[in-house]
Amino acid sequence: MRVDVESLAIERGGLRLFENLSFSAAPGVHVALTGANGTGKTSLLRALAGFLAPSAGLIRFSVEEPAAQTHFLGHRDGLKGALEAREHVAFWRDLLGGIGRPRDVLARVGLSHVADLPARALSAGQSRRLSLARLLMAHRPLWLLDEPAAGLDTAGKALLTDLIAAHRMMGGVVIAAVHEPLGAPDLDVRLGA
Amino acid sequence: MTMWRTVSAVFRRDLRLAWAGGGAAAPLGFFACATTLVPLAVGPDLKTLALIGPPLLWVTVALAALMILERLFQADLEDGSLDQLHLVDAPLEFIVAAKGAALWTAIGLPLALASLPAALALQTPPHATIPVAIGLLIGLAAFIGFGLFGAALAAGVRRGGVLIAILVLPFFAPPIIFGAAAASKAASEGLGAPGFLLLCGCALAGVALGPIGAAAALRQQTG
Numbered sequence: 001m002r003v004d005v006e007s008l009a010i011e012r013g014g015l016r017l018f019e020n021l022s023f024s025a026a027p028g029v030h031v032a033l034t035g036a037n038g039t040g041k042t043s044l045l046r047a048l049a050g051f052l053a054p055s056a057g058l059i060r061f062s063v064e065e066p067a068a069q070t071h072f073l074g075h076r077d078g079l080k081g082a083l084e085a086r087e088h089v090a091f092w093r094d095l096l097g098g099i100g101r102p103r104d105v106l107a108r109v110g111l112s113h114v115a116d117l118p119a120r121a122l123s124a125g126q127s128r129r130l131s132l133a134r135l136l137m138a139h140r141p142l143w144l145l146d147e148p149a150a151g152l153d154t155a156g157k158a159l160l161t162d163l164i165a166a167h168r169m170m171g172g173v174v175i176a177a178v179h180e181p182l183g184a185p186d187l188d189v190r191l192g193a
Numbered sequence: 194m195t196m197w198r199t200v201s202a203v204f205r206r207d208l209r210l211a212w213a214g215g216g217a218a219a220p221l222g223f224f225a226c227a228t229t230l231v232p233l234a235v236g237p238d239l240k241t242l243a244l245i246g247p248p249l250l251w252v253t254v255a256l257a258a259l260m261i262l263e264r265l266f267q268a269d270l271e272d273g274s275l276d277q278l279h280l281v282d283a284p285l286e287f288i289v290a291a292k293g294a295a296l297w298t299a300i301g302l303p304l305a306l307a308s309l310p311a312a313l314a315l316q317t318p319p320h321a322t323i324p325v326a327i328g329l330l331i332g333l334a335a336f337i338g339f340g341l342f343g344a345a346l347a348a349g350v351r352r353g354g355v356l357i358a359i360l361v362l363p364f365f366a367p368p369i370i371f372g373a374a375a376a377s378k379a380a381s382e383g384l385g386a387p388g389f390l391l392l393c394g395c396a397l398a399g400v401a402l403g404p405i406g407a408a409a410a411l412r413q414q415t416g
Contacts, residue, residue, distance in 0.1 A: 049280065051415035068282040076273030082213035083206070094202030097195035097282055134277075 001063050001141035001173055002026050003048070008057035010043045017043055019056065023189050027141070027171040030164060032178050032185035039192030041177035042075070045144045048175060063141075068097075070142045075150065077131040081120030085111055088119065089133050098138025105136045109159065124151040135163060143167060145176040157182070199283040204291040211299035216264065220257035221303055227253045228311035239316050246315030247325065247376035250308055251369050254329050258336035261300055262357055265292060265341070266348035266411065275348075279415060285408040293341045293404060301333035321379040328379070328389060331396045332372040338399025339364035345407035349414050368395040 002025065009019035017040030025031050033041045046052040048059060049072045063069055079088060089102040106115050109129045114122060122130060128151045135143060143164075149157050161183040164174050176182060211217045231249055235242055269275035278288050305326045312322040343360035347353030372395075375388035 046415070049276070051276065051279065065282075067280050070280050072276055072280055074273045074276055076271075078273035078277055080206075080210055080272065080274065082210060087206075087209070091202055091206050092277075094198050094205075095277065095281055097198060 035191030207295035
């Protein structure tokens with residue numbers, strides 16, 4: 001998948017966050033979105049996911065129906081406190097039409113030992129690892145990640161870097177809003193400069 | 194059929210959540226309390242009780258349905274899982290319908306079952322209790338169908354319960370009018386009571402239109 005952003009402008013609550021933003025992400029490209037708080041990183045990601053209409057400019061995808069080709073990892077993990085970790089991954093597999101095996105994916109993100117625990121019993125870092133498992137349950141070429149490393153320990157950050165590298169190897173596109181560098185992005189899009 | 198798989202995943206998750214979180218117990222408890230306390234308040238006049246029984250059942254079930262609607266989309270919006278439901282290979286209308294169907298199964302069926310003893314306690318003749326319960330079950334489909342729309346519009350509103358109640362009130366009126374009328378005649382006419390088919394019509398309208406309206410409302414709230 002290829003993503004082209006052309007002269008994009010986004011407003012929230014009447015305030016223009018940025019304008020005239022253009023960049024392109026070809027298959028295998030990792031884009032880092034940086035910038036101070038409130039410069040529109042999350043809004044840009046939500047616009048790329050189709051949740052938010054830009055006030056000007058264009059976002060073009062090389063595929064039709066990009067929504068079904070996109071993983072969106074927001075700053076909220078999207079977990080249900082009452083459901084077990086294992087139930088979450090099985091739900092994502094069916095919801096997203098994937099073929100990942102829950103046991104393998106939970107092992108990959110280091111949560112095998114808490115597979116039977118309800119999500120409310122997980123720590124913040126474990127919750128984040130569980131939401132990373134969603135990326136692996138179904139293959140989707142576009143990953144939109146909002147502060148994906150928040151709450152992760154050193155090993156968790158290394159895991160995330162590995163996942164991103166593996167996704168790029170398969171020709172996937174990663175667009176991640178970050179405060180601290182994550183892996184080796186090909187492109188640094190700085191907002192609010 | 195990935196679309197069917199997606200929709201059924203949402204149905205199964207919501208069914209599990211309705212009982213896992215204990216949320217399904219509250220409307221049932223409310224229904225049991227109301228249908229027990231009103232006869233105590235009315236006193237020993239069995240004629241009055243028989244007269245107010247069917248309307249009371251219908252009003253209580255409508256209020257119980259309102260109780261469960263508030264958190265339906267709000268919980269998904271707050272924990273971020275609503276975002277995932279937009280990024281699937283199935284129309285949002287189907288996803289919303291699956292959530293409604295799960296709610297109807299998890300809470301509508303137990304409420305209809307609970308109405309059997311409640312109707313007996315309210316002096317409904319035994320042979321009329323099953324037609325009354327079937328009517329309530331169909332009425333719950335109408336309440337939940339129209340309620341989806343109100344719940345979706347109020348998803349982003351803190352303490353949106355009042356807003357939902359006001360939004361769906363006009364839509365709850367027809368099923369409650371026809372349903373309570375049919376229930377009052379259930380003893381003599383069973384499911385052939387005149388209001389029954391009109392009630393079914395309301396339920397069909399709710400089930401068909403509710404998810405469309407709800408999906409449109411949810412699309413406005415993704416920003």
